[in-house]
Amino acid sequence: MDVSPPPPAISAISVTPQGTALHHDEDWVLRAACREADTGLFYSADEADIRRALSFCARCEVRQECLNVAMSRQEAFGVWGGTPEAHRRRIFRRERRQRPAA
Numbered sequence: 001m002d003v004s005p006p007p008p009a010i011s012a013i014s015v016t017p018q019g020t021a022l023h024h025d026e027d028w029v030l031r032a033a034c035r036e037a038d039t040g041l042f043y044s045a046d047e048a049d050i051r052r053a054l055s056f057c058a059r060c061e062v063r064q065e066c067l068n069v070a071m072s073r074q075e076a077f078g079v080w081g082g083t084p085e086a087h088r089r090r091i092f093r094r095e096r097r098q099r100p101a102a
Contacts, residue, residue: 028062029062031061031062032062032066033056033059033060033062034056034057037053042078042080043077043078043079050079050084053078053079054084057079057081057082058082063081063082064081065081066081066082067080067081067082067083068081069081070088071088071091074092076088076089076092
């Protein structure tokens, strides 16, 4: 009977084209449909690239986890969790307007 401890949580680091290091401590990253795709595709301003990036998201089993990470980090650039940056920026602005003034 094998009683070895479970493997440690997977920790991966990816770097955006802007040079930002992204630390992923969740194993969902390994199940992402885009895990082996060109990262630049998700940070391109080209509409065709954005559509291609979104096509990865459309078939991804961890799209919600990805979006949750982007929202919690207020990730302003790239395609995350099936949302292009402009869509998330609108959500961030709406949330800021709805917060009570301090």
